[in-house]
Amino acid sequence: MKITEPIIKEAQEKMTKAEDSLRRELGNIRAGRANASLLNRINVEYYGAPTPLNQMAQISVPEARVLLVTPYDKTSLKNIEHAIMASDLGIAPMNDGTAIRLVIPQLTEERRKELAKQVKAVSETGKVAVRNIRRDMMDALKKAQKNGDLTEDDLRDLENQAQKVTDESIKNIDKITEDKEKEVLEG
Structure with a gap:
C-alpha cells in the first residue's frame, strides 16, 4: 500500500498544477476590463536583453478599463511603448512622458x-x-498490482480514490471556467 500513496499524491499535485496553468492561461484572455495579467507575456528590449x-x-x-504602466527607469518608456504596440493585445498605448496608459x-x-468559446477551448485543454x-496514475496502479505490490481489492479502492481526485479536479476546472465565462460575457 505504501508504494501507491505517492502515485496518487503525485497525480493530485500534477492536477493542481494543471488547474493553476489553466488559471494563468485564462488570465491572458481579455475580458473587457483592465487586468495587469494582460501584460504578463510582454517582453521589452532593455539594454539588449528581452525583459518581462x-x-x-x-x-x-486606476480605473475599471485603464491600465497604467509606470516604468522604474523613465528612459525605457519608448521601448515599453514599442513592445506593447508590437504585441497581440490590439490596444494602442498612450505615452504621457512619465507613464503609459492603456485603455481597454x-x-x-x-x-x-x-472569447467565451476561447475560454471553453482552453478549459477543455485543462480537462484533457x-x-x-489520471490515465498515467491508473497505469502506474495497474503496474503495481501486476508486480504483486497490490491486491485486486486494493487496486479497486485506489482506482476509486483516483477517480475521486480526478472528479474533484474536473469540478475545480469547471468552476474556474464558469467564473471566467461570466466575467467575459458580463464585461
Whole structure:
C-alpha cells in the first residue's frame, strides 16, 4: 500500500498544477476590463536583453478599463511603448512622458461570444491534461498490482480514490471556467 500513496499524491499535485496553468492561461484572455495579467507575456528590449514588462514597470489599474504602466527607469518608456504596440493585445498605448496608459476598449457582443468559446477551448485543454494524469496514475496502479505490490481489492479502492481526485479536479476546472465565462460575457 505504501508504494501507491505517492502515485496518487503525485497525480493530485500534477492536477493542481494543471488547474493553476489553466488559471494563468485564462488570465491572458481579455475580458473587457483592465487586468495587469494582460501584460504578463510582454517582453521589452532593455539594454539588449528581452525583459518581462512586469519586472521593468509598475502596472496598476486606476480605473475599471485603464491600465497604467509606470516604468522604474523613465528612459525605457519608448521601448515599453514599442513592445506593447508590437504585441497581440490590439490596444494602442498612450505615452504621457512619465507613464503609459492603456485603455481597454469595450467588447462587442460578438467578441464576447468568441472569447467565451476561447475560454471553453482552453478549459477543455485543462480537462484533457487532468484526464491524461489520471490515465498515467491508473497505469502506474495497474503496474503495481501486476508486480504483486497490490491486491485486486486494493487496486479497486485506489482506482476509486483516483477517480475521486480526478472528479474533484474536473469540478475545480469547471468552476474556474464558469467564473471566467461570466466575467467575459458580463464585461
